[in-house]
Every structure is written in C-alpha cells, then in structure tokens.
Amino acid sequence: MEVQHTMLRALLLFSALCAMSAITLAAGAAPQYLRHTGDLRELIKAEGGSVSSWGGALEEFPNASLGAGMVTLEAGFMMLPEYSDCHYFLYVIEGSAHVGLMSPVGFPTNARRIEQGDVFAIPRGWASWAVNCGSSRLRAFAAWDTSEGHARGECMHFHLAGSSSTSTAAAEHQKDTGSILRGFSKDLLAKAWDVDVSHVESLLRSQRGSAIVRLPSRSGSSPATSHALDQIVHTWMTTTTTISQLAMGVGMGLVDDDVNGKQGASSAFGMWPLSGGEFVYNLDRSSADVANKGGKVWFLNAHRMPVLRQLRMGAHRASLRPGAVIGPVWSVNAHHIVYVISGKGRVQIAGPDGRNELDAEVRAGQVVAIPRFFAALKVASEGERLEMISVGSSSMPWSSFLSGSTSMLKNMPLEVVTHAFNIDRELEEKFREKRRDVTAILPQSESERQKDV
Known part of the structure; x- marks a missing residue:
C-alpha cells in the first residue's frame, strides 16, 4: 500500500511539472516583435x-x-x-x-x-x-x-x-563550411575531371581556410x-x-x-536574363518616390528589379527627419522586417481587437518584425533622423494608410465615418482637413516645432 501511495505522489508531481512546463513554453512562445x-x-x-x-x-x-x-x-x-x-x-x-x-x-x-x-x-x-x-x-x-x-x-x-570546419581554429563558429568536394572520393573526382589523383589532392589540400x-x-x-x-x-x-x-x-x-x-x-x-545589373540595385542613389518636409522614401519592387519576382521579396528605404511619422499603416500582402540603420525613434504595432503588440523605443542595429495586416506607426525622435530599411515578403508589396492624403478614413464617405465612430460632422471634418497635402511621411507639425523651441 505504501508503495502505491509513493507511486501516486510521484505521478501527481510529474503531472504538475509537465503542466508548469507547458505554461512556461506557452509564455515563452509569445511573439517578440x-x-x-x-x-x-x-x-x-x-x-x-x-x-x-x-x-x-x-x-x-x-x-x-x-x-x-x-x-x-x-x-x-x-x-x-x-x-x-x-x-x-x-x-x-x-x-x-x-x-x-x-x-x-x-x-x-x-x-x-x-x-x-x-x-x-x-x-x-x-x-x-x-x-x-x-x-x-x-x-x-x-x-x-x-x-x-x-x-x-x-x-x-x-x-x-x-577546408573542413573541424580542421580550423574557429570550428565552433564555422560548422559545415568545408567544400562539398570533400564529400567525394579523390579517385572518382579524378575520373570526373580527367586528371591525376595527385592533382585532386593538391586542389583540396591547398586551401587551409574555410x-x-x-x-x-x-x-x-x-x-x-x-x-x-x-x-x-x-x-x-x-x-x-x-x-x-x-x-x-x-x-x-x-x-x-x-x-x-x-x-x-x-x-x-528557372533561369533569368544574364544582365550585369539584374541583381544589384542602387537604392539610396535612385530618385526618392516620396520627398517632403518629413523626409524621403524609396520603393523597390519587381518592376524596378525583376529578379525580386523570383525571390518573392520587395523593400522600401525610409529616411525620417526629426519628429516625422509614418503610419498608421498596414501591409495587405507582405510581412515586413524593419532594420534600423541609424538614429532613434519609437515603433508601435496594433493587432486584432485593438491589442497593442509593441510599443518600444528603437535605435540603430535593432530589428522590428511586423506581420501582414498588423498596423504599425513609426516616429523619429525629436533630436535626430531615423534611417530604416524594410524588407517584405512580396515582390509587389501594397500598403494601406490611415493618415495623409491617401488615408482610407480620409477618402471614405463622410457619412460612413461619422456613423462608424459615432461622431458629428464637425469633428470628422477636423480630421479630414488635416494632412491633405502629404503622402506616406507626415512631417512634424508646426505646433510641435514651436514646443521644441
């Protein structure tokens, strides 16, 4: 009987530990944007x-x-x-x-x-x-x-x-960096190339680095x-x-x-045209697609770099002046990886049901992951520019804005907006008349500039 009780206690303890582990794993699986x-x-x-x-x-x-x-x-x-x-x-x-x-x-x-x-x-x-x-x-x-x-x-x-990674001093950080030719026997390589085995040995032995x-x-x-x-x-x-x-x-x-x-x-x-410039694009030295008092944006898609169609990737490069804003905006057909090149700023991400998924200060060297359909807001700090490169999972990425001249709310029928937000026309028109002449990048407002002074 005592043995049975001991086994039962051990089983209950094991079940509790498994449950705790499951909770820990679930908590650890939370997205890190x-x-x-x-x-x-x-x-x-x-x-x-x-x-x-x-x-x-x-x-x-x-x-x-x-x-x-x-x-x-x-x-x-x-x-x-x-x-x-x-x-x-x-x-x-x-x-x-x-x-x-x-x-x-x-x-x-x-x-x-x-x-x-x-x-x-x-x-x-x-x-x-x-x-x-x-x-x-x-x-x-x-x-x-x-x-x-x-x-x-x-x-x-x-x-x-x-050479094989196991033979280098940095083997810990250079796994699987040896030549694939080392996976073949020297006699068969010699047969394939019609050379002496000694020549194959010399070819494989001469390079000591990896x-x-x-x-x-x-x-x-x-x-x-x-x-x-x-x-x-x-x-x-x-x-x-x-x-x-x-x-x-x-x-x-x-x-x-x-x-x-x-x-x-x-x-x-799966071939591509053998064009010398097909695989390299001078993004920063091309003409900006958006340029205003808030900064510049360059877009790169399959129209400008056709090979991106095969990669299923696109990008945009943003340079925001102090206090400038991009968003709120979401991507219709692409996830985005945003790398902060230089400067400081703030990024917020909103998910379903009005959940705030991220509200963080960002700086050079950091990466922000923005899932498709999740709306994001990026703001440059008041003291310096914010430089970013964003790579998306589509060669022709499309975005929807909630601010600026292309704002969906601004261009939606007035009656729809007033009823949807349960506001009067006067308040709706205050939002509608602002930022009419800017697209994508919203410059720091005059009132904000005066506060800084």
Whole structure:
C-alpha cells in the first residue's frame, strides 16, 4: 500500500511539472516583435568577417519562413564561393566589395562592385562570392526566405571551396563550411575531371581556410602578387560581362516567365536574363518616390528589379527627419522586417481587437518584425533622423494608410465615418482637413516645432 501511495505522489508531481512546463513554453512562445543586436547568433566568425542570424524563422510571421541577420567582410578578405537553399536579399549599410554571381548552368551572370545603399539579390541555388579589396569593412543587413529550404528560417550553405570546419581554429563558429568536394572520393573526382589523383589532392589540400579567407598581401615583397590582385576584379568583370552577352546573343532564351509576359526557352529551369545589373540595385542613389518636409522614401519592387519576382521579396528605404511619422499603416500582402540603420525613434504595432503588440523605443542595429495586416506607426525622435530599411515578403508589396492624403478614413464617405465612430460632422471634418497635402511621411507639425523651441 505504501508503495502505491509513493507511486501516486510521484505521478501527481510529474503531472504538475509537465503542466508548469507547458505554461512556461506557452509564455515563452509569445511573439517578440523587437530584436536587439545582442540577440544575434554567430553562424560564422572569422578574422576576416562574420555571418550572424537573429535565429531561425521569425515566429511573428505565421506560415512564413523569413529570417534576418548581418554579414560583415573585412578589408583584404574573400568570402569563398558557395550556394544555398534560400533566397538572399542584402542591403549594404557601410563599406564596399566586389561580388560575383553564377547561374546554375555555369554562366557568370554578374560581377559588380556593391557599396553603401546598394541591394544585392542572390537567388536560391546560385553560386556567389565576394572580395573586399578596399580599406574598410563591408557590413550588410540580410533577409532570406527559406520556404523551400531544408530547415525553416535557417539557410543551408554549400561551399565550393575551403577546408573542413573541424580542421580550423574557429570550428565552433564555422560548422559545415568545408567544400562539398570533400564529400567525394579523390579517385572518382579524378575520373570526373580527367586528371591525376595527385592533382585532386593538391586542389583540396591547398586551401587551409574555410568560408572567409585572407587575400594575398598587397604590401608583400613580390610586386607581381600585388599587381595580380589589382587585376583580378578587372579581368573577372570583363570576362563575365563578355560571357553574359555571348550567352544572350546565341539565343539561350534565359527569360523569366513573368517579365515579358511569355515563357522563354529555358524558363522551365528557372533561369533569368544574364544582365550585369539584374541583381544589384542602387537604392539610396535612385530618385526618392516620396520627398517632403518629413523626409524621403524609396520603393523597390519587381518592376524596378525583376529578379525580386523570383525571390518573392520587395523593400522600401525610409529616411525620417526629426519628429516625422509614418503610419498608421498596414501591409495587405507582405510581412515586413524593419532594420534600423541609424538614429532613434519609437515603433508601435496594433493587432486584432485593438491589442497593442509593441510599443518600444528603437535605435540603430535593432530589428522590428511586423506581420501582414498588423498596423504599425513609426516616429523619429525629436533630436535626430531615423534611417530604416524594410524588407517584405512580396515582390509587389501594397500598403494601406490611415493618415495623409491617401488615408482610407480620409477618402471614405463622410457619412460612413461619422456613423462608424459615432461622431458629428464637425469633428470628422477636423480630421479630414488635416494632412491633405502629404503622402506616406507626415512631417512634424508646426505646433510641435514651436514646443521644441
């Protein structure tokens, strides 16, 4: 009998612990719309740069597989060629580098210098690499879509060159960065390439670094080495441009299904036109779509950068002057990941039933996740500009505003608004007559400016 009572008490205790665990998990599953720089998890960390992630798919986005992180590449280093199982969208925050991209059929399609304010799109399965021959670090914000990848929210990278991560000093932060060629036997590789096994051994053994490696020194004793490094990018860009033009000229038919309204000869393979500028867009140096006393907004969609149609991503860049406001606004067809480039401000997010999902001060280096249909309000601080880049899960994102000249409430029939809010016409017209001449960005009002003075 005593044994039975002991077992019963143990069972009750176990049930209580399980219930407490379930409550804890449920509480922990609450959406975290704001993420900090300290929340970044390093996937690759090396002397020459790093790749980090805010961790898996952002759970604020139901039925979506969006992730975000940061990429850095120090001067004098190279990111070795690789491909991944996800689409990549990069926005350069600072610095510059020369990047290369190669289509799955082996044609170099793009060799460009990217710099601050540029967008670089990398389709899933396309090989890419980067070389920083400058004097300063490249730093970029990255967003990715893993809807057709192996793991939700996390990209799987397949490196074409590099030693095994287990043989590097930074193995803890460089998992799975060894070349895929190491997964084959040397004799079969020799057979495939029609070379001696010793040549294969030399190919795989010569590169001792992985993922991110140092370039030959410009200040070395050999002028030939320095000269060769200076000529790498020039030769590379000239060659890839020539090959791209040749490929198009001989009727490869690498045409996207949707761009011209009809199917190209190779569209079944998911190819794109081999255009040098197809995958890089100078966002910050383009003409602003909205410009007023409150700041500027640049929109980037598939019309301006057709490859975004394949990535199923779009973006907008906002520069708000002190005290300026964007919103309330919600997206009809896209989740949004907002990265704060510089400055300070405040962001609020409203959900169903008037729930306040987020009310937070934001600053440089932070990320805000805004689910589709959730309304958001962004305000720059009174003392400095607020610079942001927002990446959405649609190549043609659409938004609905509740303020400014395009406000739904402003353009809704007056009788509908007065009855819906149970207010008189006089009060409704006070709202209707304000902000008639501004769109998207609402400048700080005259009364607010006078208060600041």
